[in-house]
Amino acid sequence: LLAVAGLGDHDRALDLLLRAEPLAVAAGQQHDAMVWLGQAGSILFARGDFPAAAERFRRALKISESLGTAFTPAWAYSVARTYLERNDLPAAEPYLAQATKLADPNDLALGAALALSRARIAEAQSRLPDAESAYQSIAADTTLAPPDRQEALGRLARLYARSSRPNEAANKYRDLPAVGEATRSRLERDDSRLSYGASIADLYAEYVDFLMERGETLPALETAAAIRGRLLGGAPVRTASLRQLAAATGHVILFYSVGPTRSWLWTITPTAVHASLLPGADTLRPLLANYRQLIEDLRDPRQSEDPTRRRLTELLLHPAAAALPPGAHVYLVPDGPLHALNFETLASPHHPDRYWIEDATITVAPALGLLLAPAQRPSGARALLVGDPAVMPEPYQPLP
Template identity: 30%
Template sequence: MAALLRAAARPATVSLLALLLLGAPAAAPKTAEEAARDARQALIRSQLDEAQRIIDDALPRFSARNDETIWALRVMRAELLHTRGDQEGVRKVLRQELPPALRTSEPAVRRLWVLGNAAIQSGDAKEAKRRLQQAREIAEAHQRQMLPEVYTAMTISASDLKEAEEYADKAVVAARAYGKQRVEPRVLAALQYQYTKAQRYSDAIPVGEKALAAAQSLKNDSLVQSILGNLGWSYTEVGDYETAAEYFTLGDATAARIGQALRVPWLNQLGNLRGQKHDWTGAEKYFLEALQIARREQHPQLGFILANLAAVTLESGHIDAARRYNDEALAVKRAAGDKESERRSLIIAARIASASGDAPKAIAILNRVIEGAVQTTTRWEARGNLAEVFARANRVADADEQFRLAINTVRETRRTIEDAELRLSFFNVTADIFNAYIDFLVQQQRIVAALETTEALRVDALDDALKARSLPRIGDLRDGAIQQNATILSYWLGPHSSYVWSITPTEIRAKRLAPDAQIADAVEAYRNDLKGQRGSLERSGQAGRRLYTMLVPASRTQQRDQRVIIIADGALHALNFETLVVPAPTPHYWIEDALITEASSVRVLTRRHPLHAGPRKMLLVGNPPSPDPAYPSLPRANEEMSQIKRHFASSERKVLDGPAATPSAYRGASPGTFDFVHFVAHGVAFRTRPLESAVILGRDSANQYKLLARDVVQQRLSARLVTISSCHGAGTRTYTGEGLVGLAWAFLHAGAANVIAALWDVNDSATPMLMDRFYAQTVTGVDPAAALRKAKLSLVRSNSVYSNARYWAPFVFYSG
């Protein structure tokens, strides 16, 4: 149960020194005043070595003086140390206070400001607030030109986002009042840090990118490296690991030009990204480089880096190396008095003992950790590892008990989390425990119990994510197959083994599949083929056949037009199973053999949705004017709207078209009274904050244009079908237990019986035609899932360019 210690996985506090571009280097200083001026200019231009040279030359030459200029030079020496990551050096240089006559001078304010920044970097929030408040009091009374810098630092040290935004506003006002507009990029960087810390990544990313452009134009490497690192962390959290790696790499390269200590967080993050891909060799390379610097600089993250190295070397099978790293990590953490972090390293020590064949030692260590653990995360991780030790020792009953205790602790902890999105992501953090337990149950031939465990997890996520209590309790898992007259394929992807359960009205069977990384690679490659020029049966059929063989268990009864319901997991949420290629009798897409839909769990298939009495009603929303250059008007939205309207009489439809298509208009249209709801608009999805996914409509009177998933969930629906005719309507992030979360998820949770949504960008030419054919079938009483399949098959069999999957395969039918 590998768990990298992500102490460095927090946003980097922005180094808030005034390193802003002003002009060309000054001549060699002759006086102390010239030296102070030239050193400040070098700092502003991020010419740190030049600033260092000037300060080191001037301070000994003018050491007899103790005036404001000399103190300005001393404070600048501390600024240099801070910029290079030496916060202890800052405190040593600035330990002495200024003479009483200078305690209201600009160097006095700068001294307190730098000490505050050093405290921020060291994680001492109380000290940071104390120092910055002192700086603010002097600046407001005597040195108001320093307020932009002080308020910007206070934005970083703010206790919450509201306070941070207030200080940011003050900083901007002060910067403009005192002609320091060049400080404004730092304000943006400070807000980026706060948005990142608050997990508001959809705000952090655009603010960070704006700050980055401004900082780069100022050639301010100190600020640039902080912004790059925070962007990397934001992209990590939204699941875009490739972009994250690019930003961390750029941040590391920029940090290297300033001070090696600043590289440690970014190297650690690059190692974590490799570890997430189970690339232990690549992770070890980055951690070793971080370790070399951390040891030399006595970096505060040394213990975490050593622990990460212990974890990855253990995963690579290098037990002796893992033991050496972990022993050193334990020594560092004990010296620091960090008891809980020490317990996390003791868990690694237990894993090392177990891997060495010393089960009694491992059991003793883990029991000691469980007894002393303060954090529930430490306790459940210890119990999960203890269960695995018992399982390897063939103590089956003890293993089962510890797995259950660990899982119950996880579930109980999750229910205490108020934030809905944090509840969604919570099971991802603990996925190792669930994977290990399911592997254990399958090894014990407890096939149905393993399936029940996956269902219990999915039901817990569905039932609890928004504090709802509407799902049926666990009963016979065949009930959904009986009620739907279908074969259900329920998947679980794990790092060592994956599984698929085939559930029919008469039996439940299980098959072991490849590890999740292997499946994810195959899915990504095939999906990329489908979306591109290779997206035809002839060009990508071989990859589709491989996936079909990899994922679909052989059936004794391959019936034509059979109904198949997919309960996907992990990377499989990005795959439209209709596009898998059946090899015989001749290669063809699986959609030709089966009516394939998706659901989030077996349980939801037994839910009953009320049907409206009377005539069918459609709420059609779309074709808005562009609310932002990022979302231009859809060229054929009007055509799609017109074709859908003609399938419903004027008395059966309400249309919000063009400027009338706004979020407030949707909410005011009583959407819960309609059988069908259809959106023709852009869609956006965010992987880590999926409830910020949105349908992009026109601006309303409140200047809002995003119909957010979090708002959709709050307004009850009873629609038979919601269709989101836009890119990424299905979502982009999957959660352990919950599945794919985004707009489709939100409409299902709001009460819609079914949702049609897209996995990738839809085609403007094909979509109006597809939807026209779909509604032509649906309004005659054809089941919507069957109607969508018929509309798609009309394209598949068209002998035209539209037979390619890129035109019909984005849309998936979800039931909830």
């Protein structure tokens, strides 16, 4: 669950949580149900489905209040945050007041989150000097956890960008990676690192958009790669190294970065780097869900009248078609909901009646930095694993 959520495959993580919560209720495990509801709310929040997230957080809050747990102020804050994302300040304020009243003064993380929320309200109410001062104070407070300081820094950069102060915005955005390194050094467990990555993904998406709007294509590529490098390891990403890798291996590199409202594809060859603007997760997610259902129903995408496969091919592969001739070798690095897509089953960009796997050799990697890291080859014996499900749907027969 942590792995799929941290890599951005929120659909799969949410499916697991939605199945777990009613099981906990049926077993009378109210505390577990509260936890699953809260985590489902977090996934829905990350997906941008704020009404559904608020509903889960409210249910978790209600259970916490009935059980008298210490999580009550945190759930109240979570409800408030969903309303803030929808700019519904009147709905957010009572939950924010409840969280503030019940919060433990020694809980610095929740205290910082509440301070950030109040700064966001000031910004939404056009009290920009108040918001700027609050963001600056949080970002500069070294007693706070680095993730809180990083969020404040990112929001301060966005405030400057929206206030037509691009140079100040650029300076603050450039400080994000340094604070991010401090965060990563304090997150030793893999699950903490993944949760951290999910929480700041939108800040980096805004940073990437800011750089692309300024025409800084290569720094935007390296910035988009940085967040996954901090999560999953690998070598630092420099565009020159990627082009050298493409030349040395004879591969084309497709690197996707998915944001809420717009996404980017960088096509990297030995001689050039080309950036393409793509739709955001809000547009891609319904298409991916439809296509996934088509595959799970064991329908042949080539023969189906459903236009989803054609549309996904147009959006995700056609921008790079000139670099993907038949026989191409491709390193493909997906992002967010694209992790759940089997790219090999899309149409070949040059032969729509064929699967892409018939025209290309495709290697999928979770992060660009892992492509650049020295190969770790296993020593000793090798193994070939072949799946043989106990129950096969008609008309398929078990393997011999």
